[in-house]
Every structure is written in C-alpha cells, then in structure tokens.
Amino acid sequence: MWKYRAIKKNRRKINMGKILEIKGVTKYFGEQQVLDELDFSLDEPKIIALVAPNGTGKTTLLNSIANIDQIDSGTIRIFEQPNTDYRLFYKMSYLQDSSILYGNLTGWDHLEFVRKEQGQSKEELQRLVVELGIEEYLKKKVKHYSLGMKQHLLLTVSLINQPELLLMDEPLNGLDPNSIIKVRNIIRALANKGVSIIISSHNLEEIEKVTEHVLFLYEGKLIEKADVMIDAIEYTLVLKDLEKALSFLSRIDVPCTKLSEYKLVGTFSKQQFAVFHSFCEEQEIELFDCQVTNGQLESVYFNLYGQNQRGSL
Numbered sequence: 001m002w003k004y005r006a007i008k009k010n011r012r013k014i015n016m017g018k019i020l021e022i023k024g025v026t027k028y029f030g031e032q033q034v035l036d037e038l039d040f041s042l043d044e045p046k047i048i049a050l051v052a053p054n055g056t057g058k059t060t061l062l063n064s065i066a067n068i069d070q071i072d073s074g075t076i077r078i079f080e081q082p083n084t085d086y087r088l089f090y091k092m093s094y095l096q097d098s099s100i101l102y103g104n105l106t107g108w109d110h111l112e113f114v115r116k117e118q119g120q121s122k123e124e125l126q127r128l129v130v131e132l133g134i135e136e137y138l139k140k141k142v143k144h145y146s147l148g149m150k151q152h153l154l155l156t157v158s159l160i161n162q163p164e165l166l167l168m169d170e171p172l173n174g175l176d177p178n179s180i181i182k183v184r185n186i187i188r189a190l191a192n193k194g195v196s197i198i199i200s201s202h203n204l205e206e207i208e209k210v211t212e213h214v215l216f217l218y219e220g221k222l223i224e225k226a227d228v229m230i231d232a233i234e235y236t237l238v239l240k241d242l243e244k245a246l247s248f249l250s251r252i253d254v255p256c257t258k259l260s261e262y263k264l265v266g267t268f269s270k271q272q273f274a275v276f277h278s279f280c281e282e283q284e285i286e287l288f289d290c291q292v293t294n295g296q297l298e299s300v301y302f303n304l305y306g307q308n309q310r311g312s313l
Contacts, residue, residue, distance in 0.1 A: 235268060
C-alpha cells in the first residue's frame with residue numbers, strides 16, 4: 001500500500017490557521033467574466049471536489065489559488081498568508097495538466113529539479129518513485145510518454161514537497177482503471193494524514209468514491225451539492241410483485257421500464273418516490289434493493305447544467 005511519510009522541514013514557519021480563504025474574487029478573460037465575486041473558505045482538512053463543464057472556470061480558479069493567473073479583484077489567502085507569499089511554495093502543491101512538462105527532458109530531470117528546489121533528499125524521492133511505480137520509464141524523454149505516464153509523473157512531482165494543501169486539476173485524465181484505483185487510494189491516504197485536497201475531475205463516479213464535499217462552479221460562483229435542487233432521479237429497483245408496482249407507477253406518471261422478473265428502472269421526483277415507498281409498505285411489497293442508476297452526483301450535475309452537458313463527461 002502507498003504510504004505518505006511526514007519528513008522534517010527546516011524552513012521559515014507559516015501560521016497554519018485557516019487553510020484557504022477566498023473573498024470576492026473576480027476574474028475576466030477579455031470581456032468574459034469567469035469568476036464572479038467568488039467566496040470560499042476551507043477551515044479544516046478535507047477533500048473538496050470541484051465540478052463544472054469544460055471551459056467554465058475550474059482551471060482558472062485553481063490557477064488563481066496558485067497565483068498562476070492574476071485575479072482582477074478580491075483576495076486569496078492560504079494558511080493565513082496572501083497567495084503571493086513565496087513560502088507557500090513549500091507548503092502546497094499543484095498537479096497541473098501535462099502542458100507544463102518539457103518534452104526533451106526526462107522524467108528524472110523534472111523530478112530532480114523540483115527535489116532540489118524543495119530541499120528534499122534523494123532517498124525520499126527514490127522511495128516516492130518506487131512507491132508510485134514509475135521508475136521503469138523515468139530515463140525516457142517525456143515526449144515519448146503516454147498520457148497516463150505523464151499523469152503519473154505529474155502526480156509524483158506534486159508530492160515531492162509533502163504538501164499540506166494539494167490542488168489537482170483532472171488527475172485521472174488518461175489513466176487506465178488500475179491506475180485510477182491507485183490514484184484514488186493515494187488521495188485517501190493523503191486525506192487520512194490531514195492533507196487538504198481540492199480536486200477537479202469529470203469522473204463523477206470516482207469523485208463520489210473519495211469525497212462527499214462537492215462544489216459546483218456555476219456562473220462564476222461556487223454552489224454546494226446540497227443547495228442544488230434535483231427535479232428527478234433515476235432509480236433501479238429490485239422488488240417483489242413487480243406487476244403490481246408497475247401498475248401503480250403508471251397511475252402516478254412515473255416513466256419506468258421492466259428489466260427482469262423482479263427489476264425495473266424508473267425516473268422519480270422526490271414526491272413520487274415518497275408516494276411509491278408508502279404504497280410498497282401498505283401493500284407489503286418487499287423492496288430488495290434500491291440504487292440511484294447514474295449516481296447522486298450525476299443527477300445533481302445534469303439538474304444544474306442541463307442534459308445537453310452529457311457529452312462533456
């Protein structure tokens with residue numbers, strides 16, 4: 001199992017306090033407003049998922065937190081310090097996309113540069129490389145890497161300084177299922193050690209596996225998952241006396257399809273589901289299983305952004 005080691009750091013101290021505080025942040029690209037007086041506060045370590053369609057400002061927000069993109073107004077403070085404080089470079093890290101890599105340099109070249117800048121030992125870096133399983137291709141130039149190999153390199157780079165705040169922009173891009181599981185376990189291990197993580201991803205199923213704390217970026221502001229009104233949710237149900245259930249669902253206008261002798265799939269409003277549940281209790285229809293077909297998070301996503309965003313996931 002991948003382990004996260006805490007190592008001693010001999011650097012000027014930063015007051016930890018509040019992890020991240022964003023106040024009134026506005027950002028324009030030309031005449032297009034991407035962030036609109038955005039507010040957010042992270043007071044204790046947790047995994048925060050950042051969700052939105054492509055081109056709506058997720059990367060801009062992460063870049064702004066990391067002081068890569070300059071904001072037009074507002075303030076961003078990390079560990080009670082302005083995000084322009086160079087000392088934060090030693091306390092936080094940012095996993096960006098592969099465009100930051102240099103094709104004519106090897107993986108080792110990238111890792112060694114960051115290791116030296118961060119003042120870490122070669123032994124610690126070697127252990128990290130072995131634990132993440134990337135040693136076999138580090139001597140190759142990055143231009144010969146697959147997308148998945150680049151993602152693994154970027155992840156390793158982001159962990160060299162043992163960050164206490166980790167920003168991750170689409171870390172699952174280009175990964176096969178085994179690698180996705182590995183990254184998921186790494187994220188969990190980091191969180192268990194008290195690392196705060198802000199992760200953007202289109203993989204809603206994976207997000208649901210690592211955190212309940214989800215923020216949607218909508219019209220330049222952040223909205224919590226609990227604040228999104230859900231019109232309808234698709235459920236897959238396994239129950240006794242399916243025909244009686246189907247007849248009742250037809251009467252209350254629930255669109256549904258019989259999948260097998262005991263299974264159906266239907267799209268319920270909150271009120272319809274409550275009525276159906278009461279009906280099953282009254283009629284003693286045993287409900288063996290009930291699952292949200294596409295996941296709760298996906299239902300929230302499409303209720304907020306619309307069904308026309310299906311192709312963006």
